[in-house]
Amino acid sequence: MSPPAESSSVDARDRKATLFCQDCGHASPVDGDWKVRTLGSQRRIRCPECRTVVDERRPSARDTPVRQCAEAWRRYWSAWTTLFADETRPV
Structure with missing residues (x-):
């Protein structure tokens, strides 16, 4: 058994x-x-x-909607300025 x-x-x-x-x-x-x-x-x-x-x-402070929005704008701004910086550099 x-x-x-x-x-x-x-x-x-x-x-x-x-x-x-x-x-x-x-x-x-x-x-x-x-x-x-x-x-x-x-x-x-x-x-x-x-x-x-x-x-x-x-939620942690990192996960708040305001912080997520600010981080999205930071990434957007960084990509945008990098794009223009690459175009203005002499080849």
Whole structure:
């Protein structure tokens, strides 16, 4: 007779991409049974057993829309000035 199947919580402990709840000890793959909620740009992952917030992500300062726009203009301006600089150089 084969040994009884282990619970998914125990199997999850062997995987690298596993989240653990510090309060109740629940373990599951990142794409497992966690309750994920996104509000605006903030993402929270809660334990399905005790509802503790396991992970909370907010956008970094680098990812703000204003910074993305400024970076796009910087790249555009750099390409534009490089283009004209290349045309004005003597061959």
